[in-house]
Each structure stands twice: as structure tokens, then as C-alpha cells.
Amino acid sequence: MKRTMKTVLLLCTLLSFSAMSEALRIEITQGVSSAQPIAIVPFSTTQVAGGLAIDIAQIVSDDLARSGRFKPLPRTDMLNKPTSAEHVNFRNWQSLGQDNLAIGRVSSAANGMVTVQFQLFDVYKGEQLTGFSISANRSGLRGVAHQISDLIYEKLTGQKGAFSTRMAYVTSKHGINGQLEYKIQVADADGFGAKTIVTSSEPLMSPAWSPKGDKISYVSYEGRRSSIYTQTLRTGQREKLRSFKGINGAPSWSPDGTQLALTLSKDGSADIYVYNVITRSFRRLTRSYAIDTEPDWAPDGRQIIFTSDRGGKPQIYKISANGGKAARLTFEGSYNARASYSPDGKYITMVHRVNGQYRIATLDLKTGFTNILTDGKLDESPSYAPNGSMILYSTNDGLKSILAAVSSDGKVRQKLRLQGGEVREPAWSPFK
Amino acid sequence: MDLFKKHPIAVMLSVIFHLALIIFFVFGAELFSEKKIESKPTVNVVKATVIDESKVKAEAKKLKELEKKKKLQEKKRLEDIKKKRLAEEKKIADLKKQHAEQKKKLAQQKAEEAAKQAKLKQQQALKRKKEAEAEAKKKKLAQAKKEKERLAKEKAAKIKAAADAKAAKEQAEREQALREQLEKEEQENQKRLAAKAVASYRDLIKQKVERNWIQPPGEIVGLNCVVRVRIMPGGDVIDAQVIQSSGNAVFDRSVERATRKAAPLPLPDDPRLASYFRTLEFVFRPGGQ
């Protein structure tokens, strides 16, 4: 009896000792979902003959901040501003709580070109994550900055960056003769470099990008009736679709670029039709006495969602692209309209009315959870970025309509500065 | 001291007298030192040309009478001194006598006391003797009885002893077991306290790492990445290494960074407890539990 006791005790102590020399396991089940701190040090331009007109680091910083996923360090908080790796002291950046550090140098190259070199570092590990050297014309430097933003974004989030994309939108402004002048413009995703692609004294509406980003379809009221045009961006050439009596509106390209879903009311009330771009034929998709409009294709090309008030009030419905029975998707609120799919097909964004105010919301198609992202009164026309991380939309700043961007989780919102009058109906281009 | 207690007044008086004696001796010493008497007055010899014989004679007579007076005085003084001395001596003798008498008295008293005591003692001794004799008798009887019992007891005791020995053995074994049990419980208690302390620090570390982990966007529920971190006694990270990848490079990098960024990690001061935290393995499992 005594002996067994002793052996048991010995074993116990031995076991406890072995436990001490093992690694202690700690389970981490959650973190914080805040923006990643990143310091983007102004790039050196001393090696560029004649200096640079643009501030590359500032463009990168603004891009990353707008995405909602990053929190760039203000320049005034930087203890020093290294432009090459040997001058980087990681401790400095650790003390500022910066997880990531980007530095760069611009230098002149042959034929009036410039070379931009940049490096991205993991501050706490003290090592380089990525580095690139990009050559470009001076006129293309904004594009280089956006490229750098894409590279950083992709390295640090695992998702493709959408900073080198464009957006189309409608503006209206009173012209010299006092009449309202309507335009459709195309600009960089940050609002810079706007170019007008069409001007009219009658309303222009609903710009829609083709899947390759080479064409834009839109509704024009020239001749005081609505008709749909498809315009090739590079040439400015456009083709008018056959228009019918009543409504010709809401064009939406299929992901394979062969079809356009649109709204026609030629057979009574507004219904969804599908136009074959190659055969130029129309196929009726919905038949109801109610209003069916604002179609949008699913990324897999198999489904089309649209707005319908067949239930009394506007809600979002889904129908097979080949036709059939429509199924209702939205059950929250008495007004849901103008829906479009996220690029991964898991969410839709739409205009959702709550307490008489029109806001942008997303609907998780799997869980049915509706997330309201904005807090304006007249927010509309939401459009997803091609990487699904942000949504462009139209809002009112009290004086006029403007564009704004909100991160898809609703955490960060930014107003876009654009020239000229009322700006609305943004459409985010696909990836280049 | 006993004497003082028994005859306090006598003793005190004796002491006082003794002191008085001493004082007399000290200060009265002056009275016994023989002073040298100036017997010769200085005479100023005056050179006189005409001296009246009768005056001189009268002067001489005066002088003689003065001397006689002085002598008488001196004699008297000496006699006085003598008288005084005698008186003194008498006093001393008296004191001495008194003292001796007192002493005698004390001694007598003492003797009487002693006698009394002796008598008492004697009586007591007698009593005791008597009692002792009675006792002895009693004892003898009892002893005899006892002997009888003893024998009986011895017999029983032997039986009992055998049983006792057995019981004692069992008792000892039980006690041993109890001691071991207590030891074990003590150990377990220590372990429990240590585990509690470890658990609370583990929680602190977990919270700090969680605070410093910026979750990458997108679907991360279901991903699993283990990072092994070696810690210095102060909580600084020696190195952090992904030992089990989640398959997602961005996720892996974010969790490794979280463990580095959380340094210095909170560690217990007690080095014994801190030793549990030399090597940590963080299991990043978002959405788990």
C-alpha cells in the first residue's frame, strides 16, 4: 500500500514537471477589425530632373484610406522620412504603432520617362514584404501611384486592389444659355481626370459598363423620348438600340458581354427584357401588370435581379436569366430598389427606405441579414467596386447631389470631389 | 532580612544609633584633637628711660595675675574638655551598651524564635513521622494489593500490549497515509494556486494579443494558424514562428504580427510561475467557440 502510494506520487510530480517544459497553448478566437496602420513616406524626387508635379505617396495614402482598410499615418507624425532601406529604423515605426511601412524613390530615365521604385516593409518582423520598380511617362504617374496602391492592398489584404479602375457618372449643370446641360463623364476611381463622353440638353441616365470596360450603355432622352445607346469609349462611336414606344431604360450587361437586360413598357407596363447584342433580338423575361425594372445580372450569368412592385411596394426579385418564376429576395422594409450584385455573388446592394429616408444597404444572400451602410436621406444608385470592397453611390450634401464611397462593411465613408454641378448615378468600371 | 521583618523597630533604632555614632566620630573628631595652646604671649619690650617702679611692679603683677587667670582658664578649659570627653565616652559607652543590649535582645528574640521554630519543627517532624509510619503501613497494604493487581494487570497488559502494538502499527500506518494525503493535497493546492495564477496571466496575454490582432478582411472563420513564440523573462519576444499555416499567407502574417506587436507580454513576477511561459503556442482560430 505504501509503496504504491509513493510510486503514484512520483509519477505525478514527474508529469507536472514535464508539463512545465511544454509550450503553453493559448487560443485566440477573435481580433479587432480596425484599419491597418501604415506609414507611406513621401517618395524622394531629388533624382528627377525638374521635380514632379504630383505627390505619389499622397495618392497612395488617399487610395488606401478610402478603401476603409487602412489608416495611413499623417506626415506630421513621422519621426523621420527614409527613402531607402538602409535608412529605415524599424524601432521608430514600431514606437508609432505602424504595422507597415512604404518608402520610394523617383528618378529620371531615358526618353523623358521616370522610374518609380518602392518597397513595402513589415515593421514588427523587420523585413521587406515586396518591392517594385515601375517605369512610366510623366503623364502616367497617377496611374503608377494607383498601381502601387493596388500592389500594397493586395499584399496586405490578399484581395485585388481596385485603385486603377474608373467610374462613369451623370452630371447636370446650367449651361451658358441658362439651359440645363447633361453629361456622362468617365474619371479615375478617385475622381481625377474626368472626361466627358456625351453631352445633351435632354436627360441622360443609367450608365452601364460592358464587362470588358470598353463600352458604356446609357439612356438618352434626346428627341424627348427615351432610348438606349451603346458607346465605344476609345472611339466615341455609339449605336442606338432599337427603341420602342414607352420606356426604353435601365440597361445591364451580362457577364459574358453577349446580352443586355433592359426595361421596356411596349407591351403594357414596364417589364424586363433581354437583348441579344449579336442577333439584335429581344426576349421578354417578366410578365406582370406591375412595374418591373432596374435589372442586374448575377456574376455567374444565370440569374437576374430586378425591382418589382408586384407585391404592392417596390422590392427586389430574382429570376433565372432563361425566364421562369420570380422569387422575392427582400423582406425588410417597405421599399427596396435598384439592386446590384457584389462581384463574388454573395451580397446585393440596393436602395432601402427606412423611416422615409432612402439609404444604401447590403443584403447577405445566405443569411438574409440587411446591413444599412449610409445615413443620408436621399442616397441612391449604389455600385460595387470590382473587388467588392467598396460601394460608390449618390448622395446629397445639402446643396447638391454628389458622389460618395463607403466600404462594404459600412465602416468608412468618403465624399468624392468632382467638378461641375449635380453629380449622380455612378457606375464603377470592371478591372482593366 | 528576616530579622528586620521580625523586629523592625529594633533594627531601625540600631541602625540609627550606629549612624549617629559614625557622625559623632567623624565630626566630633575635632573635639579630641589636642590643640597646641599658645602659652607665651608676645611681649613688646619697650625701651623706657624713666620707669615708675610701682607702675612696673603693678604692671608685672597685672601680668602675673593675667597669667594666672589664663592658666586657670586654661585649666578649666582642659578640664571642660576632659569632662566633655568623659561625657562623650560615657555616651558612647552607653550607646555601645544599649546597642549591645539591643543586639542581645535581638539575639534573644532570635533564639526564642529559633527555639520556637525548632520546637515547631520538632512537632512537625514528629507528626510527619507519625504520618509516615501510617503511610508506610498503608503503603504496605496497598503495595500488597497492588502487587496482586499488578500481576493481574501484567497479564492483561501483556494481552493488551499485543493488541496495542497491532493498533499502534495500524495507527502509524494511518498517520503515515494521512501525512502523505496532506502532502499530496498540499501539493495539489499549490498546483491549483499555480494553475490559477497561470490561468489569469494566460488570460492577460490572450487579451493583449487579441487587442493587437487586426483581422484581415474576407472570410476567416474556419482558418487555423499556430504561432510558436519564445519569450524572454521580461516578456519580450525572442522569436515568433508559424508552425502550422492556415494556408492563407495574409492570415498567417497577420497573426504572427499580432504576437510580435503584443510584446512585451505580461508575465508573473514569480520566476517559478514565469517558467510556464517560456514558450507559448498561440492557436488562432477565429469563430472558434
Added chain:
Amino acid sequence: MKMYQNLVMGLLLSTALAGCSMLGGDDKSVGSGGSGNGSVTGGASTSGVSDDSSFSGHPLDNPSSPLSTKVIYFAFDSSVVEAQYEAVLAAHGAYLAANPGVSVIVEGHADERGTREYNVALSEKRAKTVQNLLSLQGAASHQTEAVALGEEKPVAMGHDESAWRLNRRVELIYPAH
């Protein structure tokens, strides 16, 4: 009467011809600062001056006639024509019935609230309701055309009910007369 009719027909045809040339549209690139396509231009209208108290101008412009009302307003989210406009539409219907050569564009509008294309459809409902009422009163189908402009051409620019109620309308647009 016949002369009058011919005059009207003539005017109509000429304006239609002018309109047609513009309706054909410009299929060439329109680039920046491109040409706009204008609307049907109106001509000048004349009215005689006389001492008569009776109106001697075009009946459509007679201020004491219901025909002078050419805008009908609607309640929010509704395409129901309110009772107060029934007389107006009756008059227009009758006028059209009596003037088979005259055609009118029934232009529907909506206020800014809600999504744009849905508002186009909503405004069409309003236009079609008015169109139906006109046919009931005798207008032939070729005489009326419903056009839906949604919220694209507001008359009031405010963001409250005082502006919105003015934008929820159907306009009866007769060619120049």
C-alpha cells in the same frame, strides 16, 4: 373652320419636319463639347387685340377655359387622377376629339424620392392614366403619346414637400399653336 384646320395642320407638319431632322440623332462621335440634340422648338403665338371682352386667341390659351390648365398634379406614390382635375381632362379630351389632327404629348413626371428608373416607370403610370382618361373623352389613340421622364426634369429644385408636390405631375404638351 377648314382654313383654321389647315393652318394648324400646316404648322404641325412643319414643326414635325423640323423635329424629325433632329429626332434622327447624330450617330457620329460626340466627344467633349459635342452637339446637343435639341427639343421641338416652339414658334411664336399670336393673338389678336380687340375691344371685345370675348377671348380671341387659341382656345388652349383661354385663361377662363379649363384647357388653359395643362399640368395635373398627383399625390405621393400615386397615379390616381384626383377629382379636381376631372373637368380639365374632360375638356382636353373633348378638344382632342373635336380636333383629330391635334396631338398631345402626355408627359409624366415624379418627385426625386426613390430610384430613378423606378420613377420613370411610376411617371409612365401617371401619364398612361391621363392618356386613358383622354381616350375616354374621345381622343383617338394616335393623338396622345405617353412619355415618361421620371424625376429627370423637375420644375422645383427643393428637397421638401413644397417642391416635391410640384414635380409629381403630368404635363400636356401641345405643339406650338
